[in-house]
Amino acid sequence: MHRPKIVIVPDYGGAGKDHWLEHWRSNHPDAMRxxxxxxxxxxxxxxxxxxEDAVASAGPRTSLVAHGLGCLAVAHWAATTHRCIDAAMLISVPDVDATGRIPAxxxxxxxxxxxxxPFHTLMVAxxxxxxxxxxIAHANDWDATLVLVGSISHETRPGTRHTWDEGLNLLWNLVDMQLVT
Incomplete structure (x- = not known):
């Protein structure tokens, strides 16, 4: 059976040990990096x-999951790369027109x-x-499917691991859908 390969592109500042992206990666180390x-x-x-380096290393049948400013990096990567990926899940795309949303x-x-x-894209807001x-504007521009969820907890209390299981289920559904195409 094909094992999914998922490259994680975190928000500015990364994903600390209590962040849900780190939880996803640590629980699926053979699939995520x-x-x-x-x-x-x-x-x-x-x-x-x-x-570019991570996708080249991961090889074919790779998907991306990006959060915050990492979503914009994925859009810029897609505009310049010749590599193909299966899909991308873009979570909490920042409103760059709002003052102070991108660190100086x-x-x-x-x-x-x-x-x-140029790949199947699921946007989560x-x-x-x-x-x-x-x-909504980015989803239209990028030909992405937009999913609205109740909340994406960005904050975790120190020492508390946040898993955001709803998001992980969305990711696995996206990856599974690509495996049958």
Whole structure:
């Protein structure tokens, strides 16, 4: 049976040990790995290079799961790569038009590519994140399926692992769907 290969592209600042992305990776180490980028170089170019290297290393039948600013890095990667992936799950795409949503040291993310992404894309937005009109616009631009969930807990109490099982189920459904195509 084919084992899914999933490359994780975390939000700015990474995914600490209590973050749900780290929980997913640590419980599925044969399937999931982080796209690496130098935290001292938080530019879009560095993130795109990290995604390119991770996808090249993972090989065919790879999917991406990105969170926050990592979603924009995936859009930039898709606009420049010649590599193919099966699918991407983009979680909590930031509203870059809102003041202060991109840290000053994280450069090169604007303008955001507006072309359809060349792979099946599932976008997840939370109703509790406030105005998600930007998510609808990105989903339309990127030809993505948009799923609204009640909440995506971004905060965890120290020492408490947050699993966000609803998101993990969405990811496995996306990956399973690609296995039959």
């Amino acid at each position: 982080f796209a690496e980028h130098d935290p001292r170089d938080p530019t879009c170019k560095a993130w795109v290079r990290g995604i 040291q994280a450069t090169g993310f604007l303008p955001v590519p507006r072309k359809a992404l 939370a109703e509790t994140d406030g105005d998600y009109q930007h998510a």
